[in-house]
Structure formats: C-alpha cells, structure tokens
Amino acid sequence: MKDLTGLDFMHLKALDKISFTLNSGEILGVAGIAGSGQKELCEAIAGLQKIESGDIIFKDKSIVKLTPLDIIKRGVAMSFIPEDRLGMGLVANMDIINNVLLKSYQNMPGIFIKRSIGKIAAERIIKKFDISTPSPYHVVKKLSGGNIQKVLLGREIELSPELLITAYPVRGLDIGASYHIYDILNEQKKIGVGVLFVGEDLDVLLELCDRIMVLNSGKIMDIVDAKSVTKEQIGLLMLGHKIKDEEEKHGA
Amino acid sequence: MLKVVKKAEGSFRQTTILRIVTVVIALFASSLVIAALGYNPVNVYSELFQGATGSLPRWQETINKAIPLIVLSLGISVAFKMKFWNIGAEGQFYMGAMGATYVALNFKDLPSYLLLPFMMFAGFLFGGLWILIPAILKLKLGTSETLVTLMLNYVAISFITYLQYGPWKDPTAMGFAKIPNFTDNAVLPKVLGVHIGWIISLILVLIIYILMKYTKLGYEITVLGENIQTAKYAGMNVTKILIIAVFISGGLCGLAGMLQSSGVERSLSDQISNSLGFTAIITSWLAGLSAPAILIVSILFAILLQGGAFIQSSLQIPASVAEVIQGIILFFVLGSEFFINYKIVFVKSKKEAIK
Numbered sequence: 001m002k003d004l005t006g007l008d009f010m011h012l013k014a015l016d017k018i019s020f021t022l023n024s025g026e027i028l029g030v031a032g033i034a035g036s037g038q039k040e041l042c043e044a045i046a047g048l049q050k051i052e053s054g055d056i057i058f059k060d061k062s063i064v065k066l067t068p069l070d071i072i073k074r075g076v077a078m079s080f081i082p083e084d085r086l087g088m089g090l091v092a093n094m095d096i097i098n099n100v101l102l103k104s105y106q107n108m109p110g111i112f113i114k115r116s117i118g119k120i121a122a123e124r125i126i127k128k129f130d131i132s133t134p135s136p137y138h139v140v141k142k143l144s145g146g147n148i149q150k151v152l153l154g155r156e157i158e159l160s161p162e163l164l165i166t167a168y169p170v171r172g173l174d175i176g177a178s179y180h181i182y183d184i185l186n187e188q189k190k191i192g193v194g195v196l197f198v199g200e201d202l203d204v205l206l207e208l209c210d211r212i213m214v215l216n217s218g219k220i221m222d223i224v225d226a227k228s229v230t231k232e233q234i235g236l237l238m239l240g241h242k243i244k245d246e247e248e249k250h251g252a
Numbered sequence: 253m254l255k256v257v258k259k260a261e262g263s264f265r266q267t268t269i270l271r272i273v274t275v276v277i278a279l280f281a282s283s284l285v286i287a288a289l290g291y292n293p294v295n296v297y298s299e300l301f302q303g304a305t306g307s308l309p310r311w312q313e314t315i316n317k318a319i320p321l322i323v324l325s326l327g328i329s330v331a332f333k334m335k336f337w338n339i340g341a342e343g344q345f346y347m348g349a350m351g352a353t354y355v356a357l358n359f360k361d362l363p364s365y366l367l368l369p370f371m372m373f374a375g376f377l378f379g380g381l382w383i384l385i386p387a388i389l390k391l392k393l394g395t396s397e398t399l400v401t402l403m404l405n406y407v408a409i410s411f412i413t414y415l416q417y418g419p420w421k422d423p424t425a426m427g428f429a430k431i432p433n434f435t436d437n438a439v440l441p442k443v444l445g446v447h448i449g450w451i452i453s454l455i456l457v458l459i460i461y462i463l464m465k466y467t468k469l470g471y472e473i474t475v476l477g478e479n480i481q482t483a484k485y486a487g488m489n490v491t492k493i494l495i496i497a498v499f500i501s502g503g504l505c506g507l508a509g510m511l512q513s514s515g516v517e518r519s520l521s522d523q524i525s526n527s528l529g530f531t532a533i534i535t536s537w538l539a540g541l542s543a544p545a546i547l548i549v550s551i552l553f554a555i556l557l558q559g560g561a562f563i564q565s566s567l568q569i570p571a572s573v574a575e576v577i578q579g580i581i582l583f584f585v586l587g588s589e590f591f592i593n594y595k596i597v598f599v600k601s602k603k604e605a606i607k
Binding site for chain 1: 474
C-alpha cells in the first residue's frame with residue numbers, strides 16, 4: 001500500500017539519499033543518535049523541509065514537495081506528530097477545541113470557522129482517548145504532558161490517516177502515559193495504518209516495532225528485523241558500524 | 253534576597269481585575285503628582301470628569317476625541333494580536349488622511365455620497381500601503397517592524413509638513429501655510445451633533461470583533477501570533493496572512509485619519525493627530541486587544557483627553573497635567589504586565605537558595 005522511496009535529501013546534508021518502504025499495518029522504528037536526521041526525515045515527508053532531490057511515493061502518487069496545505073487540501077491521508085508538542089503540534093495558549101480545529105478548519109467552506117464542529121470533535125477525542133480535562137474549553141498548556149500528547153495524537157488520528165509519523169511521542173511522559181500512547185499506536189497498526197515511529201528507547205523500539213531503521217549522520221545504516229536484532233547490534237549501527245564488520249573484527 | 257520567578261498565566265478575569273486595579277493605583281499615584289504641583293487632586297479629578305461629561309456639547313466633544321482612538325486602537329489590535337508590533341499608527345493615520353485629502357481636493361465635483369466613500373477607500377488604501385513597507389522589509393530582510401514602523405511615523409509627518417508648505421499650500425490663504433479646506437461635500441455629515449464617524453467606529457468594532465473571533469482569518473492571525481511554527485505545521489500561508497492582517501491594521505489607522513481630517517478638521521495639517529496614534533497603543537493594550545473593550549477604554553481615555561483640555565481653562569492648570577496622568581497610567585500598565593507574568597519571591601539566604 002505505501003511506498004516511501006528514494007528520499008534524496010541534500011539540504012544541509014541532514015539527510016543523504018534515504019530510501020525505504022513503509023508498509024501498511026506495520027510499525028517502522030527509526031533509531032539513531034539524536035541529530036542523525038530523524039527530525040528532518042519526518043519534516044521532509046510532512047512537507048516542512050526543503051528537498052533537494054528524490055521522491056516520496058504515497059499510494060502510487062508522488063507527494064514530494066507538497067506543502068502542508070497541499071497535503072490537507074488534497075486529502076493525503078497522512079498525519080505527522082511532531083517532536084515539539086507545544087512548539088509545533090499545538091498552540092499552548094488555546095483551548096482544546098481550537099487546537100482540534102487546527103488541521104480541519106482549512107476544509108470548511110466559507111470565511112467563518114465553525115467552532116461547533118470543533119467542539120463535537122474535541123468531545124469525541126476526549127472520550128475516546130480518555131483525556132482528563134475539566135472541559136473542552138480548557139487551555140492545552142494547563143493539561144499534563146500525557147494529556148497534551150493525547151490531544152495531539154487524538155486530533156491526528158481523528159483525521160483517519162493511513163500513514164502516521166510520530167517523532168518521540170513519549171518524550172517527557174511517565175510510564176503509564178507512555179504505555180497508553182504505545183497502545184494507541186498498536187491499535188492504529190491493527191487497523192492497517194503504517195506507522196513511522198522515531199524513538200530513543202531501544203527496549204521500546206524492539207518491543208513495539210516490526211522493523212527498525214537505523215540512521216547515522218543522515219544515512220541509513222541498515223533496516224533490521226526487530227524480532228531478530230539485539231540492542232547491541234542496533235547500538236553499533238547507531239555509531240556507524242556495519243554489523244558484519246563488527247562480527248569480522250570479533251572473529252579476527 | 254529577592255528573586256524573580258515566572259508564574260503560571262492567570263485567567264482572563266484575573267488579568268482584567270489586575271488591569272483595573274492598576275489604573276486605580278495609577279490614578280492615586282497621579283494624585284500625588286497633582287498635589288505636589290500644588291493643586292487639590294479631588295478637585296482636579298472632578299473638574300476633569302465634569303469637563304468631559306458635564307453637558308451635551310462636552311459629551312459631543314469627548315466622543316469626537318474617542319472616534320479616532322477607537323478606530324486606531326482596532327487597527328493596532330489586529331497587528332498586535334499577530335505579535336506584529338505596529339508602533340506606526342501615527343504615520344498610517346497621516347498617510348490615510350493624506351490619501352483622503354488628495355481625493356477631497358481633486359474630485360470636488362463628485363456628489364458627497366460618492367466622494368465620501370471614495371475618500372474612505374483612499375484613506376484605508378494609503379494607510380495599508382504605508383504599513384506594507386515595514387511588513388515587506390520584515391518578510392524579505394528580517395528587519396524589526398517595531399523600529400521601522402516607529403521611524404516611518406516621522407517620515408509621514410514630515411511629508412505632510414512638506415505638502416503643507418509646498419505643493420498643496422492654499423494659494424488663497426495669503427501666504428499662510430495651510431492646505432485648503434474641504435468643500436462641504438467632502439465633510440462627513442453629523443448625526444446627533446457628532447460627525448458620522450461614531451457610527452462607523454461602532455460598526456468597525458462589531459466587524460473586528462467578528463473577524464477576530466469567528467472567521468478563519470481571525471483564527472489564523474491568532475495562531476500566527478501564538479506560534480509561527482504551529483502555523484506552518486498546520487499549513488497556513490504565513491506570508492499571505494501577515495500581509496492581509498497588517499494591511500487591515502494599517503488600513504484602519506488610515507481610515508481613522510480620513511475620519512479626523514474630514515469629520516473634525518475639514519482639512520489636513522501636520523497637527524491633526526497630536527499623537528493619537530501613540531495614545532491608541534495604550535488603549536489597545538489596556539483593552540487586552542479585544543474590540544468591545546477597546547470601545548470602552550477609548551471612551552475613558554477620550555474623557556481624560558477632553559477633561560485635560562477643560563481643566564486648562566477652568567482651573568488654569570496646564571493641559572500637560574492630563575498628559576502626566578496618561579503617562580503614569582501607561583507606566584503602571586506596562587509595569588503590571590511584569591506582574592501578570594512574573595512574581596517576586598523572597599529568598600532568605602544563599603544557603604537556603606541552594607537547597
């Protein structure tokens with residue numbers, strides 16, 4: 001269903017000739033030392049980064065160089081949950097309703113914004129994802145980290161994406177809230193959504209993902225099967241050593 | 253030891269109460285200044301209030317002063333909501349007045365029902381174009397709009413002075429440097445003794461309220477003001493929104509200039525604003541950038557301005573006393589912003605601070 005291929009990216013060399021395929025109903029983990037190009041990769045797919053060359057194919061259609069507005073207007077079923085919740089994904093000083101409207105107001109007809117639609121959606125998200133908030137009129141900033149993340153995740157999942165890109169979705173959350181987020185991602189996987197999961201906890205990556213892509217300095221070191229790989233092997237890949245080389249060295 | 257700590261933002265109600273308390277404290281502080289100058293503060297305040305509201309003509313004069321303040325504050329509020337610090341309302345006001353005057357002097361033969369809307373259009377257009385200079389400089393070169401809008405005020409005022417002494421000088425004024433008076437069809441008609449600008453400003457309050465609260469554009473302006481990254485992430489066309497919003501802001505300030513030149517002055521000079529564009533920054537900020545609050549705060553400030561002019565003659569007090577009061581209010585309001593966002597805690601000793 002989903003092919004993301006030939007991501008050639010030379011802008012600041014943050015990403016360098018990245019090619020991979022993400023299938024539907026799969027969680028593809030992205031591992032790497034912080035600053036290896038994870039953020040740029042996510043933003044490139046979401047249309048927030050300049051792309052030098054290459055292509056991104058989503059359901060047989062090229063979506064490379066589409067702006068975020070194009071993606072919304074053309075109904076590309078893709079959601080991006082950025083690393084910086086309050087700095088990018090949400091508006092900290094607005095209430096839940098206004099934050100829920102952020103991705104859907106563009107498609108409303110006319111010049112007016114219909115908050116009644118946002119209120120219904122916000123109430124649905126609060127119920128579905130069990131967000132503890134006094135009301136949908138509560139300012140997002142005053143919620144706890146886990147609830148803030150659930151608002152963001154809830155809004156994006158409400159758009160019924162077929163591709164879900166998440167960058168460090170559990171950063172700064174406690175264990176309980178983190179597991180809640182993993183459950184949500186697993187549910188999405190079960191209904192056939194392709195999930196790109198950028199994470200930093202290797203135990204979680206191994207447990208949650210089907211395959212793990214390891215980045216180093218903007219290049220893909222390898223894409224490995226999460227069931228058979230070990231933490232040590234991923235660690236070495238993150239540092240830029242090919243698994244094979246290491247084995248040879250050990251053998252010698 | 254004192255230490256400044258950032259505090260959680262209060263609710264709208266708390267902030268409003270704090271602002272009202274601020275004004276009360278400011279009036280108290282002003283009364284000390286008035287007393288120090290040798291006047292009785294109670295007497296001055298009551299006289300000031302009487303002078304602005306004591307009779308129907310005084311009320312009309314107060315409303316006359318409130319009209320440009322309301323329209324200017326509305327314009328400023330649109331830009332400020334986006335965190336585009338438009339300090340150039342004064343200049344946009346003059347450019348708008350200039351555009352309107354150009355139309356008034358060159359299309360004298362039009363009937364007033366065509367000429368007045370044409371003048372309003374010109375006022376809006378010139379005010380809007382004037383603010384596009386800092387907006388485009390900001391977008392293309394990343395300059396600070398605060399500085400550029402501020403400096404363009406003086407360019408605009410000096411340009412009006414040039415017109416007044418040069419190309420637009422009235423040849424029939426016997427050498428006196430003034431721009432010709434408008435013909436009657438270029439003067440705004442009066443309703444209830446005040447030029448029709450008061451109805452226009454009420455309509456504008458309503459329009460801006462709806463624009464900011466219920467339209468997509470208002471939503472986009474608010475998001476952009478809160479966080480430009482989020483705006484980009486949500487697919488907003490940041491450049492387009494900025495240009496449109498800023499044009500509305502400058503346009504409204506220009507329209508205020510048209511209302512003043514046509515409704516009150518019946519001409520143009522480099523004195524018609526008398527720093528209303530700066531006063532409007534205070535009113536806009538005091539009103540929390542909300543359109544209905546701008547209406548109230550502007551009328552209160554107009555009372556202060558009109559009353560200040562009144563005590564000059566009735567109590568032989570310089571009008572600058574009223575300006576001192578204004579200045580003290582602004583000082584306290586800006587100071588209160590600090591206390592809205594921060595609190596001061598006492599730290600007993602260095603050892604304890606480390607703990």
